[in-house]
Amino acid sequence: MTKKLTVACLGLGGMGGGLADRLCELGWAPVVWNRSAGRAAVFAEVAARIASTPADAADGTDVALLSLADETAVEEVLFGPDGLAGALKPGAVVIDASTVTPSFSRNTTRRLAELGIDRVEANVIANPAQARSGDARVFAAGDPAAIERVRPVLVAMGRQLVELGGTGRAATMKLVLNSLLGVQLTALAEAVSYGVQAGLDRDLLLRTIAESAFSSPVMAYRCGVMREERYDRPTFRAELMEKDLRFAVADAASYGVALPVITTADQRYQAAVEDGRGGLDAAAILLQQLADGGVRNDGRA
Numbered sequence: 001m002t003k004k005l006t007v008a009c010l011g012l013g014g015m016g017g018g019l020a021d022r023l024c025e026l027g028w029a030p031v032v033w034n035r036s037a038g039r040a041a042v043f044a045e046v047a048a049r050i051a052s053t054p055a056d057a058a059d060g061t062d063v064a065l066l067s068l069a070d071e072t073a074v075e076e077v078l079f080g081p082d083g084l085a086g087a088l089k090p091g092a093v094v095i096d097a098s099t100v101t102p103s104f105s106r107n108t109t110r111r112l113a114e115l116g117i118d119r120v121e122a123n124v125i126a127n128p129a130q131a132r133s134g135d136a137r138v139f140a141a142g143d144p145a146a147i148e149r150v151r152p153v154l155v156a157m158g159r160q161l162v163e164l165g166g167t168g169r170a171a172t173m174k175l176v177l178n179s180l181l182g183v184q185l186t187a188l189a190e191a192v193s194y195g196v197q198a199g200l201d202r203d204l205l206l207r208t209i210a211e212s213a214f215s216s217p218v219m220a221y222r223c224g225v226m227r228e229e230r231y232d233r234p235t236f237r238a239e240l241m242e243k244d245l246r247f248a249v250a251d252a253a254s255y256g257v258a259l260p261v262i263t264t265a266d267q268r269y270q271a272a273v274e275d276g277r278g279g280l281d282a283a284a285i286l287l288q289q290l291a292d293g294g295v296r297n298d299g300r301a
């Protein structure tokens with residue numbers, strides 16, 4: 001009988017918490033760690049143990065699953081004081097579900113390889129509830145042998161596993177898809193503010209958009225968030241939406257591809273973050289639109 005992989009989950013926010021729940025549900029009993037202790041404490045009954053630091057989480061671990069906000073967080077958790085990288089045993093694999101740039105992803109993979117640790121990109125297309133229920137789609141990229149070693153964990157993470165080839169491709173896939181999300185939500189906010197200012201009933205307008213052929217599942221979901229003004233219970237924070245749009249623009253530029261519409265969507269999300277809306281759901285781009293009329297005080301779009 002092959003030995004079951006021992007797993008540690010680091011980063012238990014919306015998405016990481018959902019994935020950790022999923023693994024617990026399937027009997028993996030992972031070690032868990034989160035920067036702020038409260039999010040780890042809720043796993044006390046179902047996790048193997050709660051680690052005190054990323055290095056502590058590495059103890060005895062075959063596979064470390066990261067779901068962290070951004071590149072700064074990934075850098076700190078892997079290479080910071082009490083970091084994971086220095087403590088994992090050679091041959092361990094990091095599965096990284098955080099959305100980062102393809103260049104950061106390739107660089108991180110190289111740095112870990114120098115320590116004898118493999119890294120697999122596993123970008124997830126899902127919201128936290130879908131991750132929790134096993135309905136995520138997982139896009140994996142990296143060394144095929146490393147993917148093979150952690151395949152049972154990748155399979156457990158969702159309902160579909162798609163392998164894309166070399167490191168960077170899963171990150172690219174994620175940024176391509178989230179670009180569409182960011183543009184749709186920005187356009188939705190503008191269209192709604194236009195209709196409301198012109199005298200249309202806000203609730204009727206949002207319902208009409210959600211039920212129309214011009215909508216999409218994510219747009220219909222955000223129409224519901226806007227109708228109920230549930231911005232303070234984020235499934236995907238505006239700050240993370242901004243990050244992904246900025247990453248897409250920068251990465252596309254490295255191929256000589258300009259993304260003018262996505263760039264404008266990013267500027268609108270930057271305005272939302274600067275005005276204190278980064279912790280709200282990405283649907284709060286409507287609040288930003290209603291507050292500034294789509295134009296920054298300094299004249300920027």
Ligand SMILES: NC(=O)c1ccc[n+]([C@@H]2O[C@H](COP(=O)([O-])OP(=O)(O)OC[C@H]3O[C@@H](n4cnc5c(N)ncnc54)[C@H](OP(=O)(O)O)[C@@H]3O)[C@@H](O)[C@H]2O)c1
Pocket residue numbers: 010011012013014015016017034035036039067068069070072073074076077097098099100124125126127128235236237240
């Ligand atoms: N939400 C989605 O629908 C979704 C879908 C697919 C992919 N993603 C991606 O998945 C990742 C996590 O997203 P999320 O929605 O779960 O975000 P989130 O709820 O904001 O959670 C972010 C996680 O990162 C941790 N973190 C932030 N900065 C850190 C640092 N400097 N050091 C250590 N830990 C740090 C947070 O710890 P604290 O609890 O201490 O703040 C938390 O565990 C992001 O890269 C996001 O783009 C999200």
